Amino acid sequence: MENPSRRRVLAAGLAGTALGLVDRRVASAGSTPPSPAPVTAEPEAQPTAEDAGLLAAAREAELASRDLYQLAIDAGAGGGDGTMEALRDDHAAYADVLSGLIGRDATQSRDEELFESLSAGFDSDDTAGVAAAAYDMESTLVATHSALLGQLKGRNGAKTIASILMVEARHCVVLADVAGLGDDLDALFVNDAEPRALTPVEG
C-alpha cells in the first residue's frame, strides 16, 4: 500500500485533467512564505459574486466526497464502527452550510470529475485501502480550501471554509490511523498534497 505521505494518488489522477493544478504549493510548517499583499480596506463580510462561484465549486467537491464515502460504505468498507458514516455526514454538512452561504447560487450536482477520478479507490470492502484513498482526498481538500481562502473576498466565506478545513485536517489523522499508519508521525502531520483548482460555478 502506498505511503500516504508520498506523492498523492489524487494529485497523480488529476494531473491530466482540464482543470489542472494551481501553480502554487500550500506553505507547510517551516517553509519561507511569500510576502502578503498590502491591504488597507476592511474586507467585506458577505460573499461577492465571484466568491459565490468558488464556494459553489467547493460545495460540489463536498458532495462528491460525501458520495465517495457512501460508495465505500455500500461496498462494505468501514468495519461497522460508524467512522466512514461520520466522515460522509461531515461532508454532507459542509455542502449544506455552503449552500446556505451562497443561497440561490447553490447547485444540486456533485463534482462528477472528482467523483469519477477517485471512485475506484473507494469502491472496495478493503477498509485500510479505502482509508488510504480517503486520506489522499482529504489531504487535497485541506490544501484546496487553504488556497481558496486567498481567493475569497468576503470574510464569511473565509470563516466557513476555515471551520471546515480544520476538521478535514483531523479527518486525515483518523484515516491515517485506520490505514495502519498511526505510528507514522509524517503521515499524521505532514500534508504535501497540492491544491486542486476550483472552477467557479456560475449561478
Add this chain to the structure above:
Amino acid sequence: MTPPFPDAVVTRRSLLKVGGATVSMAALVAACGGDDAAAPGRVGNAPVESPAPDEEADDGTYLRTAASMELALVQLYARLTELGGLAGAQQALVDRMASDHEANAATANELATAAGASAFDCANQWYLDRYIGPALERVAGNADADIPESDDIARDSLRIASTFETTVAAMYQQMIEQVRSQELRVELAPLGALAARHAAAVAITVGEAPGSYVSPATSGGDVTPDESGFTPLYAIPTTFGAVSAQDMVIGARNDAGLRFTLPVDTPAANSYIFDNAVCAP
C-alpha cells in the same frame, strides 16, 4: 513560591499606566479630603484583573500573538518532558509536536516581519501565567499551595496537550477571519491545520480506536464524563472547527472528589502581543 514563568514582557504603556494611576488616585484623595482609605479591600481569591489594552489589533498583532502561542507550547512540552511522565510513543509524539511548534513560531515571525511588524521570540506570558503555569502545578504539585501531584502524570500531560493544541488550532481559525490580508489567510491555514492534527493524534493516543475517532456529539449524541471525572477526547470532536473555550480537567481529586477544571480560551485583547510589547527572554 517562585512563579513558574517569570515575566518576560514589559511594555512602555504598562509602565505609564502604573504611573498615571498613582497620580490620578492621589488627586482623587486630595479632592475628596478626609483620612478614609481610597478603595475597599479585595475579598476572595480572584486573580488580579488586567484591564484590556486600548490598542487595535492589526495583522502584525495577530502574527506576533501566534508566534508567542507557538513558543508557549514549546515551553509547555519542555516542562512536561522534564516531569518525565511520558515514555515511548507518547514522548515521541510530544517531541514531534514541540518541534512543529518551534518551526511554526519561526513561520509566524517571518510572516510578522513581512507584514511590517517585529518578530516576537518569547512565549505568551499571559497564557503561561493563567493557563499553562496552573496546569503544570496540577501535574507536578505545589506543596506551598497545598496542591498535590497528579495521580497520573501521563494522562494529565496528554490532556493538557490536547487542550492547548485545540486552542492553537482555534486561534488560527479565528485569525483567518480577523486578518485583513487575504494572502495571509492562506499562510495561517496550514499552521492551524497542523495544530488540529496534533490534537486529533493526542486524542487517539489517549483513547482507544475506533471509539476515540468521532465524538457522538457530531451526530447529536451526548458526551459525558466517565467514572473518573474525565470527558473522553475525540480526534473529531465537532463537525465544524470550534472556537469556544474548552474545559481542561486534570489533576488528582480533591477532598470533594473533584478535579481541577480550567476553561481555556483563544487569545483575545488581554493576551495579544501588540506592537509595543518587547520580548525580554
